[in-house]
Amino acid sequence: MDTSLVFTVRRREAELIAPAKPTPREVKPLSDIDDQEGLRFQIPVIQFYRKETSQEGKDPVEVIRKAVAKTLVFYYPFAGRLREGRGRKLMVDCTGEGILFIEADADVTHNQFGDALQPPFPCLEQLVYDVPGSANVLNSPLLLIQVTRLKCGGFIVGLRLNHTMSDAAGVVQFMSALGEIARGMQQPSILPVWRREILNARDPPRVTCSHREYEQVPDTKGTIIPLDDMAHRSFFFGPTEVAAIRRLVPPHQRQCSNFELLTACLWRCRTIALQPERDEEVRIICIVNARAKFDPPLPAGYYGNAFAFPVAVTTAGKLCEKPLEYAVxxxxxxxxxxxxxxxxxxxxLMVTSGRPHFTVVRSYLVSDVTRAGFGDVDFGWGKAVYGGPAKGGVGAIPGVASFYIPFKNAKGEEGLVIPLCLPSEAMQRFVKELDNVLNTTPPTSAFIVSSL
Known part of the structure; x- marks a missing residue:
């Protein structure tokens, strides 16, 4: 997409929207998965919607504003504030204060964004406005929603979520409920379930598995990616690109999933691009939704964090020099x-070790949101043209994470778009390495769909 696009957004002052009816005044502890250090940040989500003739005369801002108040009656913990207790335990004080809501107008049309809507988005900070002083994890609004009208009659919904409250599946459940109520339903089709105690530590706690994802690794060689001079690009992987990578693994491994194949390939190319020492340990962290791993599975309406950060660790030398099937x-x-x-x-482990952050040093984290359902959220104007993460990265740490986002390219091919953030020189090496893998012509490869 055209990342050079510049436009003006006029915002009304942010307001607090409280639940439409009185809600219970109580304190609800988060789970011991929710309140780990690595989730204590705000995550932005963005949804683009086209003009819909059947909604002529309806204002998306008003429709969504009213729906927020009604939806918060069911999801009332979102209207509260986080507090921290003994042992860094987080809990929601269900105060009913409400969430932040911003009404805005942009002097741009949907078409000016181009066909290929994907991160990085131009003027993102204008579309999900970070209200000064509102982004603290504790004692701040847990959700911020900005609805921006476009000149063409379409609109953009930007959402910022305190990640300790929900994962991708949880926030989509809330947004889907908001959409249902915006379309006239009296209550969500899936009612929210708190039940955070299911994912609490046992008594007494007993760490039975290896969790190298939480090892505290010293950054002796300054390999945490620098904030300055970062290049942001998104890469498209459709059937052609996946087939080209699959040809690089032996027949007995070709039944591996697209996720396993792409993750192995990206991890390897990225490591080559970053040029660590051969003997340095490098890590791949895969986000795995654990809802179905429980017996019985977690309740359908559970909207807390229910995923793990499993890790694979090897040396840079082995990863870069061995064939791709090693990484797979x-x-x-x-x-x-x-x-x-x-x-x-x-x-x-969280309870016994002080709720540590997952390891960031020489780590690459990938999260597949293709099945999360961001694009299916409908406020009455149909499904989103784009719905999903607003950017790559985790919290204040750029370059560590990539999301796998469902995407249809200009030719109508369905695939994934994957945002990546690397220092500029490393990005050039990454593009060249990936080009070699895909056997295309550097440096203007068709798989780069946007850059910033």
């Missing part, structure tokens, strides 16, 4: 580590 096998095994016992073991 490491990714496959890491994903397979996640079980119900693994989740209980993580919760126990």
């Amino acid at each position: 096998e490491l990714v496959r095994k890491a994903k397979g580590d996640v079980t119900e016992e693994y989740m209980h073991s993580v919760a126990d």
Whole structure:
């Protein structure tokens, strides 16, 4: 998409929207998965909607504003504020104060964004406005929603979520409920379930699994990616690109999933691009949704964090010099580590180790949101043209994470778009390496769909 696009957004002052009816005044502890250090940040989501003739005369700002108040009656913890207790335990004080809501107008049309809507988005900070002083994890609004009308009659919904409250599946559940109520339903089709105690540490806690994802690794060689001179690009992987990568693994491994294949390939190319020493340990962390790993599975309406950060660790030399199937096998095994016992073991580790952050040094984290359903959220104007993460990265740490986002390119091919953030020189090396893998012509490869 055209990342050079510049436009003006006029915002009304942010307001607090409280639940439409009185809600319980209580304190609700988060789970011991929710309140780990690595989730204590705000995550932005963005949805683009086209003009819909059947909605002529309706204002999306008013429709969504009213729906927020009604939806918060069911999701009233979102209207509260986080407090921290003993042992860094987080809990929601259900005060009913409300969430932040911003009404805005932009002097731009949907078409000016171009066909290929994907991160990085131009003027993102204008579309999900970070209200000064509102982004603290504690004692701040847990949700911020900005609805921006476009000149063409379309609109953009930007949402900022305190990640300790929900994962991708949880926030989509809330947004889907908001959409249902915006379309006239009296209550969500899936009612929210709190039940955070399911993912609490056991008594006494007992760490039964290996959790190298939480090892505290010293950054002796300054390899945490620098904030200055960062290049942001998104890469498209459709059937052609996936087939080209799949040809690089032996026949007995070709039944591996697209996720395993792409993750192995990106991890390897990215490591080559960053040029660590051969003997340095490098890590791939795969986000794994654990909802179905429980017996019985977690309740359908559970909207807390229910995923793990399983990791594979090897040396840069082995990863870059061995064939691709070596990395594929490491990714496959890491994903397979996640079980119900693994989740209980993580919760126990959080309580016994002070709720550590996952390892960031020489780590690459990937999260597949293709099945999360961001694009299906409908406020009455149909499904989103784009729906999903507003940018790559995790919290204040750029370059560590990539999301796998469902995407249809200009030719109508369905695939994934994957945002990546690297220092500029490393990005050039990454593009060249990936070009070699895909056997295309550098440096203007068709798989780069945007850059900033």
